Amino acid sequence: MELTTVIEINMIVGRLSHQCDILFRVIDIMEINGQKVAILYGEDYRLEADAPIDDLVPINDLERTKRTSQVRTLEEQSFELFRQDIDLLRLEQEFNATSGYKRDFNYFQVPGRVLHLDGDPTYLQKCLDLYERLGVSVVGIHCNEKEMHLRVGSLIEQYRPDILVITGHDAYSKTKGKKIDLNAYRHSKYFVETVKEARKKVPNLDQLVVFAGACQSHFESLIYAGANFASSPLRVNIHALDPVYIVSKISFTPFMERINVWDVLRNTLTGEKGLGGIETKGVLRTGAPFKPIIDE
Known part of the structure:
Protein backbone atom coordinates (compact mmCIF):
# COMPACT_ATOMS: atom_id res chain seq x y z
CA MET A 1 0.00 0.00 0.00
CA GLU A 2 1.44 3.42 -1.03
CA LEU A 3 1.75 5.95 1.76
CA THR A 4 0.54 9.49 1.03
CA THR A 5 2.56 12.38 2.46
CA VAL A 6 0.48 14.64 4.66
CA ILE A 7 0.67 18.31 3.67
CA ARG A 25 5.20 27.91 2.40
CA VAL A 26 1.76 26.43 3.09
CA ILE A 27 -0.18 29.24 4.78
CA ASP A 28 -3.62 27.68 4.96
CA ILE A 29 -5.57 24.62 3.86
CA MET A 30 -9.23 24.83 2.96
CA GLU A 31 -11.90 22.86 1.18
CA ILE A 32 -13.20 24.32 -2.09
CA ASN A 33 -15.92 22.46 -4.01
CA GLY A 34 -15.13 19.28 -2.13
CA GLN A 35 -11.39 19.48 -2.88
CA LYS A 36 -8.64 20.30 -0.40
CA VAL A 37 -6.68 23.34 -1.57
CA ALA A 38 -3.56 24.88 -0.04
CA ILE A 39 -2.88 28.63 0.05
CA LEU A 40 0.80 29.20 -0.72
CA TYR A 41 3.30 32.02 -0.19
CA GLY A 42 6.58 32.03 -2.11
CA GLU A 43 9.65 31.51 0.08
CA ASP A 44 11.81 33.98 -1.86
CA TYR A 45 9.38 35.59 -4.28
CA ARG A 46 6.39 37.80 -3.48
CA LEU A 47 3.97 35.36 -5.08
CA GLU A 48 0.71 34.05 -3.64
CA ALA A 49 -0.84 30.95 -5.17
CA ASP A 50 -3.25 28.13 -4.43
CA ALA A 51 -2.98 24.51 -5.46
CA PRO A 52 -4.76 21.20 -4.84
CA ILE A 53 -3.14 19.19 -2.07
CA ASP A 54 -2.40 16.33 -4.46
CA ASP A 55 -0.34 18.71 -6.65
CA LEU A 56 2.07 19.43 -3.79
CA VAL A 57 5.20 17.63 -2.73
CA PRO A 58 7.27 18.39 0.39
CA ILE A 59 10.78 19.71 -0.23
CA ASN A 60 13.38 17.84 1.81
CA ASP A 61 16.00 19.70 3.85
CA LEU A 62 18.85 18.89 1.46
CA GLU A 63 17.04 20.27 -1.59
CA ARG A 64 15.77 23.27 0.34
CA THR A 65 19.29 24.10 1.55
CA LYS A 66 20.65 23.81 -1.98
CA ARG A 67 17.96 26.06 -3.47
CA THR A 68 18.16 28.54 -0.60
CA SER A 69 21.94 28.74 -0.87
CA GLN A 70 21.68 29.73 -4.54
CA VAL A 71 19.20 32.50 -3.76
CA ARG A 72 21.28 33.79 -0.82
CA THR A 73 24.33 34.02 -3.07
CA LEU A 74 22.39 36.23 -5.48
CA GLU A 75 21.13 38.32 -2.57
CA GLU A 76 24.67 38.93 -1.32
CA GLN A 77 25.87 39.87 -4.79
CA SER A 78 23.03 42.38 -5.12
CA PHE A 79 23.72 43.71 -1.61
CA GLU A 80 27.41 44.29 -2.40
CA LEU A 81 26.55 46.14 -5.62
CA PHE A 82 24.06 48.39 -3.82
CA ARG A 83 26.48 49.03 -0.98
CA GLN A 84 29.07 50.12 -3.55
CA ASP A 85 26.51 52.48 -5.10
CA ILE A 86 25.66 53.97 -1.71
CA ASP A 87 29.34 54.34 -0.78
CA LEU A 88 29.92 56.18 -4.07
CA LEU A 89 26.99 58.50 -3.36
CA ARG A 90 28.43 59.25 0.10
CA LEU A 91 31.86 60.03 -1.37
CA GLU A 92 30.30 62.37 -3.91
CA GLN A 93 28.41 64.17 -1.15
CA GLU A 94 31.57 64.39 0.96
CA PHE A 95 33.44 65.91 -1.98
CA ASN A 96 30.70 68.46 -2.65
CA ALA A 97 30.13 69.35 1.01
CA THR A 98 33.84 70.07 1.52
CA SER A 99 34.35 71.95 -1.78
CA GLY A 100 36.63 69.25 -3.10
CA TYR A 101 38.12 68.47 0.33
CA LYS A 102 39.26 72.08 0.75
CA ARG A 103 37.25 72.47 3.94
CA ASP A 104 36.82 70.35 7.06
CA PHE A 105 34.17 67.59 7.12
CA ASN A 106 31.86 69.85 9.08
CA TYR A 107 28.47 68.63 7.86
CA PHE A 108 25.75 66.08 8.58
CA GLN A 109 23.29 64.12 6.46
CA VAL A 110 19.63 63.23 6.90
CA PRO A 111 18.65 60.19 4.77
CA GLY A 112 15.06 59.57 3.77
CA LEU A 134 22.21 49.37 4.55
CA GLY A 135 21.73 51.99 7.27
CA VAL A 136 18.22 53.06 6.24
CA SER A 137 15.83 54.57 8.81
CA VAL A 138 12.60 52.55 8.56
CA VAL A 139 9.33 51.76 10.29
CA GLY A 140 7.90 48.38 9.30
CA ILE A 141 4.21 47.57 9.62
CA HIS A 142 2.67 44.15 8.94
CA CYS A 143 -0.73 44.71 7.34
CA ASN A 144 -2.99 42.46 5.27
CA GLU A 145 -3.01 43.61 1.64
CA LYS A 146 -6.79 44.02 1.68
CA GLU A 147 -6.61 46.40 4.67
CA MET A 148 -3.71 48.61 3.58
CA HIS A 149 -5.88 51.25 1.91
CA LEU A 150 -7.82 51.64 5.16
CA ARG A 151 -4.70 52.24 7.27
CA VAL A 152 -2.20 54.03 5.05
CA GLY A 153 -3.59 57.54 5.59
CA SER A 154 -3.30 57.49 9.37
CA LEU A 155 0.11 55.78 9.18
CA ILE A 156 1.44 58.55 6.91
CA GLU A 157 0.17 61.16 9.37
CA GLN A 158 1.76 59.30 12.27
CA TYR A 159 5.20 58.58 10.78
CA ARG A 160 5.55 61.31 8.09
CA PRO A 161 7.77 59.22 5.80
CA ASP A 162 9.77 60.40 2.80
CA ILE A 163 9.37 57.00 1.12
CA LEU A 164 6.41 54.62 1.30
CA VAL A 165 6.61 50.91 0.42
CA ILE A 166 3.36 49.05 -0.29
CA THR A 167 4.02 45.38 -0.88
CA GLY A 168 3.17 41.82 0.09
CA HIS A 169 1.98 39.03 -2.21
CA ASP A 170 0.19 39.12 -5.54
CA ALA A 171 -0.44 36.96 -8.62
CA TYR A 172 -2.07 37.18 -12.04
CA SER A 173 -4.60 34.49 -12.99
CA LYS A 174 -5.40 34.14 -16.69
CA THR A 175 -8.58 32.26 -15.79
CA LYS A 176 -9.92 35.51 -14.27
CA GLY A 177 -9.26 37.75 -17.23
CA LYS A 178 -6.70 39.35 -19.51
CA LYS A 179 -3.54 40.99 -18.21
CA ILE A 180 -5.09 44.44 -18.66
CA ASP A 181 -7.96 43.49 -16.32
CA LEU A 182 -7.19 44.62 -12.76
CA ASN A 183 -9.68 42.10 -11.36
CA ALA A 184 -7.55 39.25 -12.72
CA TYR A 185 -4.98 39.94 -10.00
CA ARG A 186 -5.04 38.70 -6.43
CA HIS A 187 -4.08 41.94 -4.65
CA SER A 188 -3.21 44.58 -7.30
CA LYS A 189 -6.51 46.41 -6.87
CA TYR A 190 -5.83 46.79 -3.14
CA PHE A 191 -2.32 48.09 -3.82
CA VAL A 192 -3.82 50.60 -6.29
CA GLU A 193 -6.36 51.80 -3.72
CA THR A 194 -3.58 52.15 -1.14
CA VAL A 195 -1.50 54.28 -3.51
CA LYS A 196 -4.52 56.49 -4.21
CA GLU A 197 -5.14 56.96 -0.48
CA ALA A 198 -1.48 57.85 0.04
CA ARG A 199 -1.67 60.44 -2.73
CA LYS A 200 -4.67 62.05 -1.04
CA LYS A 201 -2.33 62.79 1.87
CA VAL A 202 0.76 63.73 -0.17
CA PRO A 203 0.01 64.40 -3.86
CA ASN A 204 3.51 65.54 -4.83
CA LEU A 205 5.59 62.70 -6.31
CA ASP A 206 8.81 64.15 -4.89
CA GLN A 207 7.52 64.85 -1.38
CA LEU A 208 6.49 61.22 -0.90
CA VAL A 209 8.19 58.59 -3.05
CA VAL A 210 6.02 55.46 -3.39
CA PHE A 211 6.99 51.92 -4.32
CA ALA A 212 4.02 49.58 -4.79
CA GLY A 213 3.43 46.01 -5.90
CA ALA A 214 4.55 42.42 -5.58
CA CYS A 215 4.85 39.42 -7.91
CA PRO A 233 6.02 45.42 -16.20
CA LEU A 234 6.21 41.93 -17.73
CA ARG A 235 4.12 40.30 -14.97
CA VAL A 236 7.04 38.26 -13.67
CA ASN A 237 7.85 37.37 -10.09
CA ILE A 238 9.89 39.83 -8.04
CA HIS A 239 12.30 38.92 -5.27
CA ALA A 240 11.24 39.57 -1.69
CA LEU A 241 14.04 42.09 -1.12
CA ASP A 242 13.79 44.10 -4.36
CA PRO A 243 11.70 46.92 -2.80
CA VAL A 244 14.44 47.45 -0.19
CA TYR A 245 17.14 47.93 -2.80
CA ILE A 246 15.09 50.47 -4.71
CA VAL A 247 14.10 52.63 -1.76
CA SER A 248 17.59 52.44 -0.22
CA LYS A 249 19.01 53.93 -3.41
CA ILE A 250 16.39 56.69 -3.23
CA SER A 251 17.03 57.27 0.47
CA MET A 256 18.82 67.92 -5.73
CA GLU A 257 19.58 64.94 -7.98
CA ARG A 258 17.18 62.97 -10.15
CA ILE A 259 17.34 59.20 -10.14
CA ASN A 260 17.83 57.48 -13.45
CA VAL A 261 15.29 54.64 -13.58
CA TRP A 262 17.73 52.22 -15.26
CA ASP A 263 20.37 53.10 -12.69
CA VAL A 264 18.16 52.14 -9.76
CA LEU A 265 16.96 48.89 -11.37
CA ARG A 266 20.27 47.49 -12.58
CA LYS A 281 14.23 63.01 -7.03
CA GLY A 282 16.33 61.60 -4.22
CA VAL A 283 15.50 62.47 -0.61
CA LEU A 284 18.90 62.76 1.15
CA ARG A 285 19.57 66.19 2.65
CA THR A 286 22.93 67.57 3.75
CA GLY A 287 23.25 70.11 6.56
CA ALA A 288 25.93 72.12 8.33
CA PRO A 289 27.58 72.72 10.67
CA PHE A 290 27.98 69.48 12.55
CA LYS A 291 28.89 70.27 16.17
CA PRO A 292 28.97 67.29 18.52
CA ILE A 293 27.70 68.11 22.00
CA ILE A 294 30.34 67.56 24.67
CA ASP A 295 29.30 67.35 28.31
CA GLU A 296 31.22 69.83 30.44
Whole structure:
Protein backbone atom coordinates (compact mmCIF):
# COMPACT_ATOMS: atom_id res chain seq x y z
CA MET A 1 0.00 0.00 0.00
CA GLU A 2 1.44 3.42 -1.03
CA LEU A 3 1.75 5.95 1.76
CA THR A 4 0.54 9.49 1.03
CA THR A 5 2.56 12.38 2.46
CA VAL A 6 0.48 14.64 4.66
CA ILE A 7 0.67 18.31 3.67
CA GLU A 8 0.52 20.61 6.69
CA ILE A 9 0.54 24.35 7.38
CA ASN A 10 4.07 25.90 7.41
CA MET A 11 5.47 23.01 5.36
CA ILE A 12 7.82 23.94 2.48
CA VAL A 13 6.47 22.48 -0.76
CA GLY A 14 6.73 22.57 -4.54
CA ARG A 15 4.01 22.26 -7.18
CA LEU A 16 4.31 19.14 -9.34
CA SER A 17 2.41 20.84 -12.16
CA HIS A 18 5.15 23.52 -12.28
CA GLN A 19 8.11 21.14 -11.84
CA CYS A 20 8.66 22.55 -8.33
CA ASP A 21 10.19 25.70 -9.86
CA ILE A 22 9.40 27.85 -6.82
CA LEU A 23 9.48 26.94 -3.14
CA PHE A 24 6.32 27.82 -1.21
CA ARG A 25 5.20 27.91 2.40
CA VAL A 26 1.76 26.43 3.09
CA ILE A 27 -0.18 29.24 4.78
CA ASP A 28 -3.62 27.68 4.96
CA ILE A 29 -5.57 24.62 3.86
CA MET A 30 -9.23 24.83 2.96
CA GLU A 31 -11.90 22.86 1.18
CA ILE A 32 -13.20 24.32 -2.09
CA ASN A 33 -15.92 22.46 -4.01
CA GLY A 34 -15.13 19.28 -2.13
CA GLN A 35 -11.39 19.48 -2.88
CA LYS A 36 -8.64 20.30 -0.40
CA VAL A 37 -6.68 23.34 -1.57
CA ALA A 38 -3.56 24.88 -0.04
CA ILE A 39 -2.88 28.63 0.05
CA LEU A 40 0.80 29.20 -0.72
CA TYR A 41 3.30 32.02 -0.19
CA GLY A 42 6.58 32.03 -2.11
CA GLU A 43 9.65 31.51 0.08
CA ASP A 44 11.81 33.98 -1.86
CA TYR A 45 9.38 35.59 -4.28
CA ARG A 46 6.39 37.80 -3.48
CA LEU A 47 3.97 35.36 -5.08
CA GLU A 48 0.71 34.05 -3.64
CA ALA A 49 -0.84 30.95 -5.17
CA ASP A 50 -3.25 28.13 -4.43
CA ALA A 51 -2.98 24.51 -5.46
CA PRO A 52 -4.76 21.20 -4.84
CA ILE A 53 -3.14 19.19 -2.07
CA ASP A 54 -2.40 16.33 -4.46
CA ASP A 55 -0.34 18.71 -6.65
CA LEU A 56 2.07 19.43 -3.79
CA VAL A 57 5.20 17.63 -2.73
CA PRO A 58 7.27 18.39 0.39
CA ILE A 59 10.78 19.71 -0.23
CA ASN A 60 13.38 17.84 1.81
CA ASP A 61 16.00 19.70 3.85
CA LEU A 62 18.85 18.89 1.46
CA GLU A 63 17.04 20.27 -1.59
CA ARG A 64 15.77 23.27 0.34
CA THR A 65 19.29 24.10 1.55
CA LYS A 66 20.65 23.81 -1.98
CA ARG A 67 17.96 26.06 -3.47
CA THR A 68 18.16 28.54 -0.60
CA SER A 69 21.94 28.74 -0.87
CA GLN A 70 21.68 29.73 -4.54
CA VAL A 71 19.20 32.50 -3.76
CA ARG A 72 21.28 33.79 -0.82
CA THR A 73 24.33 34.02 -3.07
CA LEU A 74 22.39 36.23 -5.48
CA GLU A 75 21.13 38.32 -2.57
CA GLU A 76 24.67 38.93 -1.32
CA GLN A 77 25.87 39.87 -4.79
CA SER A 78 23.03 42.38 -5.12
CA PHE A 79 23.72 43.71 -1.61
CA GLU A 80 27.41 44.29 -2.40
CA LEU A 81 26.55 46.14 -5.62
CA PHE A 82 24.06 48.39 -3.82
CA ARG A 83 26.48 49.03 -0.98
CA GLN A 84 29.07 50.12 -3.55
CA ASP A 85 26.51 52.48 -5.10
CA ILE A 86 25.66 53.97 -1.71
CA ASP A 87 29.34 54.34 -0.78
CA LEU A 88 29.92 56.18 -4.07
CA LEU A 89 26.99 58.50 -3.36
CA ARG A 90 28.43 59.25 0.10
CA LEU A 91 31.86 60.03 -1.37
CA GLU A 92 30.30 62.37 -3.91
CA GLN A 93 28.41 64.17 -1.15
CA GLU A 94 31.57 64.39 0.96
CA PHE A 95 33.44 65.91 -1.98
CA ASN A 96 30.70 68.46 -2.65
CA ALA A 97 30.13 69.35 1.01
CA THR A 98 33.84 70.07 1.52
CA SER A 99 34.35 71.95 -1.78
CA GLY A 100 36.63 69.25 -3.10
CA TYR A 101 38.12 68.47 0.33
CA LYS A 102 39.26 72.08 0.75
CA ARG A 103 37.25 72.47 3.94
CA ASP A 104 36.82 70.35 7.06
CA PHE A 105 34.17 67.59 7.12
CA ASN A 106 31.86 69.85 9.08
CA TYR A 107 28.47 68.63 7.86
CA PHE A 108 25.75 66.08 8.58
CA GLN A 109 23.29 64.12 6.46
CA VAL A 110 19.63 63.23 6.90
CA PRO A 111 18.65 60.19 4.77
CA GLY A 112 15.06 59.57 3.77
CA ARG A 113 12.71 57.93 6.25
CA VAL A 114 10.90 54.82 5.04
CA LEU A 115 7.46 53.48 5.98
CA HIS A 116 7.24 49.87 4.80
CA LEU A 117 3.82 48.17 4.71
CA ASP A 118 4.08 44.43 4.08
CA GLY A 119 1.45 41.73 3.81
CA ASP A 120 3.91 39.04 4.92
CA PRO A 121 5.46 39.25 8.41
CA THR A 122 8.31 36.92 7.47
CA TYR A 123 9.27 39.00 4.45
CA LEU A 124 8.87 42.17 6.49
CA GLN A 125 11.49 40.97 8.97
CA LYS A 126 13.87 40.02 6.14
CA CYS A 127 13.44 43.50 4.70
CA LEU A 128 13.98 45.19 8.07
CA ASP A 129 17.21 43.23 8.53
CA LEU A 130 18.44 44.42 5.12
CA TYR A 131 17.43 48.03 5.79
CA GLU A 132 19.53 47.86 8.96
CA ARG A 133 22.54 46.51 7.04
CA LEU A 134 22.21 49.37 4.55
CA GLY A 135 21.73 51.99 7.27
CA VAL A 136 18.22 53.06 6.24
CA SER A 137 15.83 54.57 8.81
CA VAL A 138 12.60 52.55 8.56
CA VAL A 139 9.33 51.76 10.29
CA GLY A 140 7.90 48.38 9.30
CA ILE A 141 4.21 47.57 9.62
CA HIS A 142 2.67 44.15 8.94
CA CYS A 143 -0.73 44.71 7.34
CA ASN A 144 -2.99 42.46 5.27
CA GLU A 145 -3.01 43.61 1.64
CA LYS A 146 -6.79 44.02 1.68
CA GLU A 147 -6.61 46.40 4.67
CA MET A 148 -3.71 48.61 3.58
CA HIS A 149 -5.88 51.25 1.91
CA LEU A 150 -7.82 51.64 5.16
CA ARG A 151 -4.70 52.24 7.27
CA VAL A 152 -2.20 54.03 5.05
CA GLY A 153 -3.59 57.54 5.59
CA SER A 154 -3.30 57.49 9.37
CA LEU A 155 0.11 55.78 9.18
CA ILE A 156 1.44 58.55 6.91
CA GLU A 157 0.17 61.16 9.37
CA GLN A 158 1.76 59.30 12.27
CA TYR A 159 5.20 58.58 10.78
CA ARG A 160 5.55 61.31 8.09
CA PRO A 161 7.77 59.22 5.80
CA ASP A 162 9.77 60.40 2.80
CA ILE A 163 9.37 57.00 1.12
CA LEU A 164 6.41 54.62 1.30
CA VAL A 165 6.61 50.91 0.42
CA ILE A 166 3.36 49.05 -0.29
CA THR A 167 4.02 45.38 -0.88
CA GLY A 168 3.17 41.82 0.09
CA HIS A 169 1.98 39.03 -2.21
CA ASP A 170 0.19 39.12 -5.54
CA ALA A 171 -0.44 36.96 -8.62
CA TYR A 172 -2.07 37.18 -12.04
CA SER A 173 -4.60 34.49 -12.99
CA LYS A 174 -5.40 34.14 -16.69
CA THR A 175 -8.58 32.26 -15.79
CA LYS A 176 -9.92 35.51 -14.27
CA GLY A 177 -9.26 37.75 -17.23
CA LYS A 178 -6.70 39.35 -19.51
CA LYS A 179 -3.54 40.99 -18.21
CA ILE A 180 -5.09 44.44 -18.66
CA ASP A 181 -7.96 43.49 -16.32
CA LEU A 182 -7.19 44.62 -12.76
CA ASN A 183 -9.68 42.10 -11.36
CA ALA A 184 -7.55 39.25 -12.72
CA TYR A 185 -4.98 39.94 -10.00
CA ARG A 186 -5.04 38.70 -6.43
CA HIS A 187 -4.08 41.94 -4.65
CA SER A 188 -3.21 44.58 -7.30
CA LYS A 189 -6.51 46.41 -6.87
CA TYR A 190 -5.83 46.79 -3.14
CA PHE A 191 -2.32 48.09 -3.82
CA VAL A 192 -3.82 50.60 -6.29
CA GLU A 193 -6.36 51.80 -3.72
CA THR A 194 -3.58 52.15 -1.14
CA VAL A 195 -1.50 54.28 -3.51
CA LYS A 196 -4.52 56.49 -4.21
CA GLU A 197 -5.14 56.96 -0.48
CA ALA A 198 -1.48 57.85 0.04
CA ARG A 199 -1.67 60.44 -2.73
CA LYS A 200 -4.67 62.05 -1.04
CA LYS A 201 -2.33 62.79 1.87
CA VAL A 202 0.76 63.73 -0.17
CA PRO A 203 0.01 64.40 -3.86
CA ASN A 204 3.51 65.54 -4.83
CA LEU A 205 5.59 62.70 -6.31
CA ASP A 206 8.81 64.15 -4.89
CA GLN A 207 7.52 64.85 -1.38
CA LEU A 208 6.49 61.22 -0.90
CA VAL A 209 8.19 58.59 -3.05
CA VAL A 210 6.02 55.46 -3.39
CA PHE A 211 6.99 51.92 -4.32
CA ALA A 212 4.02 49.58 -4.79
CA GLY A 213 3.43 46.01 -5.90
CA ALA A 214 4.55 42.42 -5.58
CA CYS A 215 4.85 39.42 -7.91
CA GLN A 216 3.07 39.84 -11.27
CA SER A 217 1.30 43.03 -10.10
CA HIS A 218 -0.54 45.35 -12.51
CA PHE A 219 2.33 47.78 -13.14
CA GLU A 220 0.46 50.33 -15.26
CA SER A 221 -2.40 50.79 -12.81
CA LEU A 222 0.02 51.32 -9.93
CA ILE A 223 1.99 53.97 -11.82
CA TYR A 224 -1.16 55.79 -12.96
CA ALA A 225 -2.48 55.68 -9.38
CA GLY A 226 0.59 57.65 -8.28
CA ALA A 227 3.43 55.23 -7.55
CA ASN A 228 6.97 56.34 -8.47
CA PHE A 229 8.15 52.74 -8.79
CA ALA A 230 6.11 49.57 -9.15
CA SER A 231 6.01 45.95 -10.27
CA SER A 232 5.66 44.12 -12.58
CA PRO A 233 6.02 45.42 -16.20
CA LEU A 234 6.21 41.93 -17.73
CA ARG A 235 4.12 40.30 -14.97
CA VAL A 236 7.04 38.26 -13.67
CA ASN A 237 7.85 37.37 -10.09
CA ILE A 238 9.89 39.83 -8.04
CA HIS A 239 12.30 38.92 -5.27
CA ALA A 240 11.24 39.57 -1.69
CA LEU A 241 14.04 42.09 -1.12
CA ASP A 242 13.79 44.10 -4.36
CA PRO A 243 11.70 46.92 -2.80
CA VAL A 244 14.44 47.45 -0.19
CA TYR A 245 17.14 47.93 -2.80
CA ILE A 246 15.09 50.47 -4.71
CA VAL A 247 14.10 52.63 -1.76
CA SER A 248 17.59 52.44 -0.22
CA LYS A 249 19.01 53.93 -3.41
CA ILE A 250 16.39 56.69 -3.23
CA SER A 251 17.03 57.27 0.47
CA PHE A 252 20.74 57.99 -0.10
CA THR A 253 20.41 60.01 -3.31
CA PRO A 254 20.56 63.81 -2.70
CA PHE A 255 17.25 65.59 -3.14
CA MET A 256 18.82 67.92 -5.73
CA GLU A 257 19.58 64.94 -7.98
CA ARG A 258 17.18 62.97 -10.15
CA ILE A 259 17.34 59.20 -10.14
CA ASN A 260 17.83 57.48 -13.45
CA VAL A 261 15.29 54.64 -13.58
CA TRP A 262 17.73 52.22 -15.26
CA ASP A 263 20.37 53.10 -12.69
CA VAL A 264 18.16 52.14 -9.76
CA LEU A 265 16.96 48.89 -11.37
CA ARG A 266 20.27 47.49 -12.58
CA ASN A 267 21.38 45.95 -9.29
CA THR A 268 18.03 44.49 -8.20
CA LEU A 269 17.58 40.74 -8.37
CA THR A 270 14.62 41.02 -10.75
CA GLY A 271 15.64 43.88 -13.04
CA GLU A 272 13.50 45.77 -15.55
CA LYS A 273 11.29 42.78 -16.37
CA GLY A 274 9.79 42.87 -12.90
CA LEU A 275 10.35 46.47 -11.81
CA GLY A 276 9.91 49.90 -13.34
CA GLY A 277 9.28 53.52 -12.51
CA ILE A 278 9.39 57.18 -13.40
CA GLU A 279 12.03 59.88 -13.00
CA THR A 280 12.21 60.76 -9.31
CA LYS A 281 14.23 63.01 -7.03
CA GLY A 282 16.33 61.60 -4.22
CA VAL A 283 15.50 62.47 -0.61
CA LEU A 284 18.90 62.76 1.15
CA ARG A 285 19.57 66.19 2.65
CA THR A 286 22.93 67.57 3.75
CA GLY A 287 23.25 70.11 6.56
CA ALA A 288 25.93 72.12 8.33
CA PRO A 289 27.58 72.72 10.67
CA PHE A 290 27.98 69.48 12.55
CA LYS A 291 28.89 70.27 16.17
CA PRO A 292 28.97 67.29 18.52
CA ILE A 293 27.70 68.11 22.00
CA ILE A 294 30.34 67.56 24.67
CA ASP A 295 29.30 67.35 28.31
CA GLU A 296 31.22 69.83 30.44
